[in-house]
Amino acid sequence: MWSCRQEERVQSDEAAPARTTITALIWAPDWPEEMLRIAAGFSELNPDVHVNVQFMIGNSVEENIKPRIASGNLPDIVSVNPNAYSAELADQGVLADVRDTAAWRNMLGPLKNDWTSRQGRAFGISGGVATTLVYYNETMFAKAGIHSPPTNFREFLAVCEQLKRAGFTPIMWNGGFPNMLGNGPFGSGFADNVVAREPDWKRKMADGTLDLNTPEVADIFAKIALVAQRGYVQDAYMATGYDDGIRLFKEGKVAMAFHGSWAAGLLLHGNGFETGVMIPPWNAPGERPVPIIGSETGFAVCETANRAASLRFLDYIAGGGFAVLQQKRQNIAPFVQTPTTMASDPKIVGYMKMVNSYPVTSSPYYSVLPSNSIERLHRLMQDVLLKKTTPKQAAKLLDESVKNEAKMHYK
Template structure:
């Protein structure tokens, strides 16, 4: 694809833990493509969607944009706002199981994954050993017992991101949804879309109850409701908490540069006697908007998913979403082994941002915080989430 000489494109990117790498990717691209200048802007707040909506409302969608593989992203593609990327080599190179995440109802292929996303509990092996923990928990009751053992040994068991509810969404909510909803309803995805999935249930209330129970038992850091994304990572790296419930996207940050060894285990959000359901899917990725600069933006997308990918991968060390890639791609072996193990499960859940409609994602953030502040009960939260998801289905996806 050719772009006109001297094109300036805007890229609006979600990069909470790798802004410098994104700037480097843009600089390297412009060196190789002197006819295209990339103006990188960074998303702020708690979600990709809350950054995109005002741009759409004002007819000001950037040329390249971070996007989630959910009904909202698919809907933008079907409305003709996002370009179809199926002719790119990035799409052809993407792992086949991820492609369905990025295919809309009208079969438009609207984005390229930023990685394979899974969640894990990262743990400080030294603290576990000193607390006398010899076996990792395999269900939620055992997890609470491990937290109790760590607390008795004088450690803060786990970091809770109350000030960045997006991480509580990715962590305990996604795992709760996988174990309490996906495990019981194979057709959950279609039922969310058509508004027939009942989320006003004791099982969904239990998801919120568990998010609240962990701090209620005194297992989290002080002032956890003010803990943001970076603060939470820092608490774990500085040895102030024994565990972090986090994503594969933070593997580079959490596994390295610590004065202690770090291990990972599958979030045991299953009840005793039930098979655990892990969470695995596509990370937030990149889309090209239907703007006059589409050709130039497609070239930039190809670069991000091609030669530029090793720049962000060296920092993040997550799981690449591609069949093959140029240059050296660093992935931590612990995360490779973990993701391979997770991928072998017959039943898996998806990250919450690819489960819920966009307005319900923002609603969920507030519901989690309201439950943690004691403003509403877990049962009320389940009812309100159910109403939000059904309302979205009524408005958009019938």
């Protein structure tokens, strides 16, 4: 009897299909539950593949990827930014070419250049069409006697003062999560102070000829510090993390939040007040602002033994899985619109249409700076806020970092 049961068990094991486990290392600071649902949905439709989801921590995608590459412990699918670092990984054979996937074919044409390496490899897909903007509490503005949003930095400071006098905290600063300082005030400062003045800034940054040791770049850091020095930010702002900042705005404890379109679902809905959106007023009076438009952090497939299964998962993320993200995030879909990707908030849709008409736009900071310079920038912004470094010193150190990266990698 024992031997018969043993034989039956062996036959049953042999009949069971082999199951592949793929590891997904994902940047999802505000949508971890959705990512788990996407993985579960994929495995339900593809029972031969199990997705082991691991979440990135810290302040940037790159600081999570670099140790894995150094140790040879590659995930099968990974969140990446559309920048020179990711493109170089593709040209080195670390990231797979995804050009033959449905996800790549369905991505909006203008975004594909962001995700193409120097050697012409399609190294990933976008997680959304990204823009950074200022969300504001219309009720607080009205109570403070503010009838229209500011259109330049001088007006912004005046609005902050008016809000402060009315008993409100004007704006939220993510001092404990410098990624958002980079996406917010640094990114807009770079757009208005550098991009507006130098049309060839991308090439010059890549080859090390863009001068960032300037009064204009020092001014970017000075504005970040000035807003805090005047008491326009929340208490304990240097300890405010990503979720904390969103909660402060939603609970009506701050009047404005500098954030991305990816957080539209959280920042525009479920509040006890109407929320408006505005182009960040970081420009000087009389000058037109330079909005930020580009690709959001997206997804790539690594060249591992599980490449085929990972490419299938990538297509699912961009297909049925993307609807799960849209339900919460309501950002702008990076793919050809279908009924399942039409959940974008109308305010964000209108905002994007408006800024797309601007003659000059900039890219998100994570696709502007070299990866090591991103990490350097995070520390510099925090040090400026803590008065350990002056804005002028910060500009000089950032310039040195960017030029050093160009010297090491530009060919």
